[in-house]
Amino acid sequence: xxxxxxxxxxxxxxxxxxxxxxxxxxxxxxxxxxxxxxxxxxxxxxxxxxxxxxxxxxxxxxxxxxxxxxxxxxxxxxxxxxxxxxxxxxxxxxxxxxxxxxxxxxxxxxxxxxxxxxxxxxxxxxxxxxxxxxxxxxxxxxxxxxxxxxxxxxxxxxxxxxxxxxxxxxxxxxxxxxxxxxxxxxxxxxxxxxxxxxxxxxxxxxxxxxxxxxxxxxxxxxxxxxxxxxxxxxxxxxxxxxxxxxxxxxxxxxxxxxxxxxxxxxxxxxxxxxxxxxxxxxxxxxxxxxxxxxxxxxxxxxxxxxxxxxxxxxxxxxxxxxxxxxxxxxxxxxxxxxxxxx
Amino acid sequence: xxxxxxxxxxxxxxxxxxxxxxxxxxxxxxxxxxxxxxxxxxxxxxxxxxxxxxxxxxxxxxxxxxxxxxxxxxxxxxxxxxxxxxxxxxxxxxxxxxxxxxxxxxxxxxxxxxxxxxxxxxxxxxxxxxxxxxxxxxxxxxxxxxxxxxxxxxxxxxxxxxxxxxxxxxxxxxxxxxxxxxxxxxxxxxxxxxxxxxxxxxxxxxxxxxxxxxxxxxxxxxxxxxxxxxxxxxxxxxxxxxxxxxxxxxxxxxxxxxxxxxxxxxxxxxxxxxxxxxxxxxxxxxxxxxxxxxxxxxxxxxxxxxxxxxxxxxxxxxxxxxxxxxxxxxxxxxxxxxxxxxxxxxxxxxxxxxxxxxxxxxxxxxxxxxxxxxxxxxxxxxxxxxxxxxxxxxxxxxxxxxxxxxxxxxxxxxxxxxxxxxxxxxxxxxxxxxxxxxxxxxxxxxxxxxxxxxxxxxxxxxxxxxxxxxxxxxxxxxxxxxxxxxxxxxxxxxxxxxxxxxxxxxxxxxxxxxxxxxxxxxxxxxxxxxxxxxxxxxxxxxxxxxxxxxxxxxxxxxxxxxxxxxxxxxxxxxxxxxxxxxxxxxx
Numbered sequence: 001x002x003x004x005x006x007x008x009x010x011x012x013x014x015x016x017x018x019x020x021x022x023x024x025x026x027x028x029x030x031x032x033x034x035x036x037x038x039x040x041x042x043x044x045x046x047x048x049x050x051x052x053x054x055x056x057x058x059x060x061x062x063x064x065x066x067x068x069x070x071x072x073x074x075x076x077x078x079x080x081x082x083x084x085x086x087x088x089x090x091x092x093x094x095x096x097x098x099x100x101x102x103x104x105x106x107x108x109x110x111x112x113x114x115x116x117x118x119x120x121x122x123x124x125x126x127x128x129x130x131x132x133x134x135x136x137x138x139x140x141x142x143x144x145x146x147x148x149x150x151x152x153x154x155x156x157x158x159x160x161x162x163x164x165x166x167x168x169x170x171x172x173x174x175x176x177x178x179x180x181x182x183x184x185x186x187x188x189x190x191x192x193x194x195x196x197x198x199x200x201x202x203x204x205x206x207x208x209x210x211x212x213x214x215x216x217x218x219x220x221x222x223x224x225x226x227x228x229x230x231x232x233x234x235x236x237x238x239x240x241x242x243x244x245x246x247x248x249x250x251x252x253x254x255x256x257x258x259x260x261x262x263x264x265x266x267x268x269x270x271x272x273x274x275x276x277x278x279x280x281x282x283x284x285x286x287x288x289x290x291x292x293x294x295x296x297x298x299x300x301x302x303x304x305x306x307x308x309x310x311x312x313x314x315x316x317x318x319x320x321x322x323x324x325x326x327x328x329x330x331x332x333x334x335x336x337x338x339x340x341x342x
Numbered sequence: 343x344x345x346x347x348x349x350x351x352x353x354x355x356x357x358x359x360x361x362x363x364x365x366x367x368x369x370x371x372x373x374x375x376x377x378x379x380x381x382x383x384x385x386x387x388x389x390x391x392x393x394x395x396x397x398x399x400x401x402x403x404x405x406x407x408x409x410x411x412x413x414x415x416x417x418x419x420x421x422x423x424x425x426x427x428x429x430x431x432x433x434x435x436x437x438x439x440x441x442x443x444x445x446x447x448x449x450x451x452x453x454x455x456x457x458x459x460x461x462x463x464x465x466x467x468x469x470x471x472x473x474x475x476x477x478x479x480x481x482x483x484x485x486x487x488x489x490x491x492x493x494x495x496x497x498x499x500x501x502x503x504x505x506x507x508x509x510x511x512x513x514x515x516x517x518x519x520x521x522x523x524x525x526x527x528x529x530x531x532x533x534x535x536x537x538x539x540x541x542x543x544x545x546x547x548x549x550x551x552x553x554x555x556x557x558x559x560x561x562x563x564x565x566x567x568x569x570x571x572x573x574x575x576x577x578x579x580x581x582x583x584x585x586x587x588x589x590x591x592x593x594x595x596x597x598x599x600x601x602x603x604x605x606x607x608x609x610x611x612x613x614x615x616x617x618x619x620x621x622x623x624x625x626x627x628x629x630x631x632x633x634x635x636x637x638x639x640x641x642x643x644x645x646x647x648x649x650x651x652x653x654x655x656x657x658x659x660x661x662x663x664x665x666x667x668x669x670x671x672x673x674x675x676x677x678x679x680x681x682x683x684x685x686x687x688x689x690x691x692x693x694x695x696x697x698x699x700x701x702x703x704x705x706x707x708x709x710x711x712x713x714x715x716x717x718x719x720x721x722x723x724x725x726x727x728x729x730x731x732x733x734x735x736x737x738x739x740x741x742x743x744x745x746x747x748x749x750x751x752x753x754x755x756x757x758x759x760x761x762x763x764x765x766x767x768x769x770x771x772x773x774x775x776x777x778x779x780x781x782x783x784x785x786x787x788x789x790x791x792x793x794x795x796x797x798x799x800x801x802x803x804x805x806x807x808x809x810x811x812x813x814x815x816x817x818x819x820x821x822x823x824x825x826x827x828x829x830x831x832x833x834x835x836x837x838x839x840x841x842x843x844x845x846x847x848x849x850x851x852x853x854x855x856x857x858x859x860x861x862x863x864x865x866x867x868x869x870x871x872x873x874x875x876x877x878x879x880x881x882x883x884x885x886x887x888x889x890x891x892x893x894x895x896x897x898x899x900x901x902x903x904x905x906x907x908x909x910x911x912x913x914x915x916x917x918x919x920x921x922x923x924x925x926x927x928x929x
Binding site: 237 | 704708709711712721722723726729730732733740749890891894897898
């Protein structure tokens with residue numbers, strides 16, 4: 001299993017500085033300049049994606065495109081489909097709360113996470129060669145839109161539906177045939193790793209939860225120090241010297257402290273809580289891959305079963321020399337092919 | 343390590359000692375009064391003025407009190423050394439609330455960097471050098487100079503018990519709670535150093551408060567605990583009884599802190615006389631009305647001498663008394679003051695007083711406001727500490743998990759580093775808790791003074807009602823006078839004298855004389871109250887300023903000290919994990 005926790009945080013441009021001799025291949029991406037576009041319900045944020053590279057497949061030393069969140073989602077989904085077994089870097093979540101969606105803080109958090117996302121892909125030994133990545137980084141906006149609609153439009157649904165059918169099918173056939181639960185791929189090590197991942201997610205999630213609360217607490221403390229400072233200053237105004245001055249000083253310092261606390265809250269958020277959240281997402285992405293693997297394995301088993309059955313069938317038919325042989329052969333080949341793919 | 347031993351020793355003692363022992367809130371005499379000490383479990387005198395702190399800290403049950411000189415050098419402060427991780431972990435999980443507080447030494451910052459505030463105002467107490475440091479710590483420590491020569495009086499309320507009223511009715515008497523009130527003092531008035539106890543019920547306290555209010559008009563008398571309008575079932579609940587016990591104790595301590603009231607007969611009697619409280623009970627309105635009703639016909643119909651206000655009653659406000667007629671008269675007067683066109687004969691002309699009253703009102707508003715903000719600050723600090731602790735715990739769990747399930751060694755090293763972070767967070771959480779319990783004590787001064795503002799209002803009210811009495815009497819005189827003149831004029835026209843008229847004139851002249859006397863008494867009383875007001879307000883201002891200064895110092899010292907402690911903890915973690923930063927910079 002890949003250990004991705006070792007990746008450095010700040011990876012934009014970390015592969016090589018773009019100014020290094022162009023003999024070394026490099027690909028560095030940055031996501032910048034969030035801009036709000038559109039109106040009302042349809043409003044969204046667009047980002048500038050700047051690619052600096054000397055790789056032959058890419059156009060020119062630098063290319064700038066405009067992308068929005070759903071484009072990133074498209075890229076992630078494509079990679080997930082194509083590169084099975086590889087841990088795809090996680091995306092920041094969709095925003096649940098409407099109000100929050102356009103707050104400066106949220107936008108910045110999202111931008112930073114998207115930047116890291118793309119860079120991780122760019123640095124990944126396999127993923128970086130992905131054609132979809134190239135499309136994402138290079139295609140003009142209309143082409144991108146087209147791609148995106150294709151994915152989210154018709155394509156997805158059939159695939160999902162097929163999957164659902166297969167699941168139901170296997171469950172039914174299991175029940176009918178009185179089979180036990182299909183064997184899950186397990187070895188002691190694999191189980192251990194799965195267990196590790198699941199537990200890790202829990203721990204990380206809890207840590208992240210508290211980290212987020214800590215940010216809130218900082219803000220709250222900052223606010224109450226501010227209010228306290230103001231109240232104390234007013235009180236000082238009622239008192240003569242030297243008490244009055246002391247109160248006034250106390251109030252001023254409280255206000256200053258309050259500002260510092262707000263800053264600290266921001267730092268804790270960006271440098272501590274967000275990375276934690278990122279790790280949680282990453283572990284979740286790993287879990288998704290594990291799940292995929294599980295599904296693939298199941299399918300593999302089923303197809304193996306089917307293949308066996310078809311083989312038996314074919315043999316039988318061959319014996320009886322019926323015209324069904326031809327058909328059965330074709331089916332057999334199809335199934336075997338599928339099996340290979342898996 | 344001396345520090346931790348002491349800490350442990352202290353914790354034990356603390357847990358075993360009774361509240362009584364721990365509540366060392368001794369009050370200094372010699373004019374060094376602070377009626378607003380808050381008592382608490384650990385005898386913290388955080389609210390005391392420098393003066394009181396110096397002279398009165400008692401040493402009861404305190405194994406920790408090193409002689410004052412120990413505190414000076416920063417390094418030698420033993421309790422400052424942070425305990426080992428295990429201590430924190432165990433203490434964190436067991437949450438010993440009782441150990442948080444005043445016995446924890448203040449941080450080294452206070453020793454080294456924090457230069458003493460002006461000593462000038464307070465050097466009268468202790469010329470010693472260590473007094474400056476001492477007084478800084480006094481906010482968070484309870485230590486007494488070994489030679490405590492000043493007078494003190496210490497009151498404790500304890501041991502609530504249910505008792506039954508003996509009654510003739512078949513239903514039996516209702517039950518009520520009594521409290522044991524123990525006084526320890528060396529004041530001569532109480533007969534030298536002595537200790538004694540009585541049992542009192544809440545009703546007795548009400549009586550005490552009322553009698554004091556009568557005898558000490560114009561003084562800022564600390565307000566007594568509220569009567570509670572709750573069912574008798576609630577009255578007997580543990581929580582309620584405990585609340586009331588605490589309130590009573592605070593009240594009695596404040597009373598005994600007041601330089602004049604502490605010497606009052608009423609208080610002495612209350613504290614010393616066994617058995618039934620020998621003070622006249624306050625009567626309720628109904629019985630007052632009843633008696634008043636008896637008087638009323640006489641006054642209405644007998645226009646003679648009985649209509650004069652008995653002179654001795656003039657020194658009390660009309661409202662609390664039984665004299666309905668007087669009540670009506672004064673009410674009429676106050677209405678005419680407010681609405682009438684003519685100016686009353688004597689007006690509150692003292693501009694200074696009016697200004698002062700205005701100022702007091704403003705001050706009260708600000709204290710209320712500050713007190714509210716203080717409360718939310720305390721809450722925010724508490725939340726911060728809690729969350730920090732939870733975060734630390736979560737990381738500890740994560741660390742444990744990583745260590746156990748590690749497949750690679752790198753995980754173990756990371757886990758170790760994480761452990762440092764977790765430890766730091768837990769330590770910081772503990773510091774926040776400590777800081778907060780100290781903060782609560784300091785900022786409590788604000789709450790205390792809210793009570794005192796009420797007392798001031800009471801004092802001002804005394805003045806107003808006395809003035810009203812004067813005004814009423816003054817306005818009666820002219821009308822009486824005119825009636826006499828009319829009668830005289832009329833009677834002079836009748837040949838040989840008009841017997842009935844002459845009699846009436848005589849009676850009226852008597853009334854006038856009585857009223858004149860009453861007026862003089864009332865004026866004297868009014869002046870007396872004015873003077874009481876003045877001196878009390880002056881005393882209050884002085885003490886309040888000192889107390890507030892102290893509060894601020896204590897508060898700030900604490901904040902600074904704990905900020906320093908926490909800063910050190912985090913700096914240490916940063917140091918320990920600095921390799922990551924270096925790696926990052928190199929990559």
